[in-house]
Amino acid sequence: MTKRTDIGADLTKNQSLVMSALAGSKGPMSAYSILDEIRSDGVRAPLQVYRALDKLVEFGLVHRLESLNAFVACQHPACDGRKEKTVLFTICETCGGVQELVKDRLSKAIEGLARELEFSPSKSTIELRGMCSACKTATEN
Amino acid sequence: MTKRTDIGADLTKNQSLVMSALAGSKGPMSAYSILDEIRSDGVRAPLQVYRALDKLVEFGLVHRLESLNAFVACQHPACDGRKEKTVLFTICETCGGVQELVKDRLSKAIEGLARELEFSPSKSTIELRGMCSACKTATEN
DNA sequence: ATGGCACATGTTATATCGTAACACAAACAC
DNA sequence: GTGTTTGTGTTACGATATAACATGTGCCAT
Structure with a gap:
């Protein structure tokens, strides 16, 4: 289901939620701080966030900062x-x-x-x- | 107490133990695998390992690999x-x-x-x- | 020599980061 | 429609790292 084309579009529900949390942050976020942001949208477990992050990283929409154990939205169009x-x-x-x-x-x-x-x-x-x-x-x- | 001069010398007890565990390994080690190696020498808690690692990194004897959350002995003389x-x-x-x-x-x-x-x-x-x-x-x- | 300082140590508890294992659901292929 | 792939949800747990507090030990200034 779903194919990524431009930013935010064609992502699954959890992927979109994680993506918008990251896009709305001015700095990097840990997986758990992302989770806190989107609990109100029904995401409850770390694994849901990590799975979405894995995909977003694979798509090139998000980067992982190894030295911070945190994630940032890609600053290029994609x-x-x-x-x-x-x-x-x-x-x-x-x-x-x-x-x-x-x-x-x-x-x-x-x-x-x-x-x-x-x-x-x-x-x-x-x-x-x-x-x-x-x-x-x-x-x- | 103690000043570092050449490799292994003038380190404190815990620093020496951590250093030799790392030096004796052919690859990188996590803090917890170091701990397992030196439990027999009386080191019991993660913090003891992390404190020694902090110093060894500061001395330039050990490097941290961020993408592995692991540590390696420096491969240069120092x-x-x-x-x-x-x-x-x-x-x-x-x-x-x-x-x-x-x-x-x-x-x-x-x-x-x-x-x-x-x-x-x-x-x-x-x-x-x-x-x-x-x-x-x-x-x- | 003793009181103060810097630093290493020891210990318990806890915070933070990440994954295994299992069950279910929706889309798609044939 | 049956099998496959992919996403989802949930519980439990594993792995990595630090906070807070107490103790020991050498140094050295007074």
Whole structure:
């Protein structure tokens, strides 16, 4: 049932609920905080959330941040076309903001490295923790 | 008490126990599997392991693999001098093997990116999941 | 030497994150 | 219409991590 086309459409009920919780959040959310948001819509168990998240990640609509055990909505229209790309996240430890980027130079460096090592990556995790420019300026007073 | 100099020396009791469990393992270990290894030495609670791990990570003797929630001994003599470097891990999903690398091209790409974004990283996580060359050759039969 | 400090330790309890196993329902293929 | 796939719902549990509090131990400044 259902095929994903554009954002939010053609998702199953639980997938839509999880997706809108994430889309409505300005930062990453844990599976359990998503659950809390959508309890009022009838979702009751962690597993329902995790199952929806698995699919959303598979669709490229959501990314998992490994260093936070949390999830964010994809910041591109849909990451679908970028499945093969190397995505990087910056995570500001001050404001909690997350930025998602695809950079050619970085992708190239990773690809080159993998080739050199004869390692076939199926998934890459690149996360920078630190302080974003906005928080730095805010601190300089 | 105690100052770290070379590997294994000048660590506290619990730190040494955790360190040797990790050093004796060919792959990454979870905190709880470390605990199981060193229960016979009198370590009883997760917290004792986590505290030792925190210090060992701080010393650069151990790295945390975020995508596995697990820990590995540093594969360099001691990662100490490399604190500012960008370390990458390849994680083979077939054999469980982990390789730790420092590559200049990658470090440069990350640094350039951070500068461009005016983001100040305090820690970077770069992990490639996939299949190592050895497992690939083993599969080709 | 003793009182204060920093740090490592020990212990219990609990928070947080994630999955196994089973049952049922809806859509689809043939 | 029967079998298959996929989503759903529920209970129970496993795995990962930390809070809070008490104790021990070396150091060193007065």
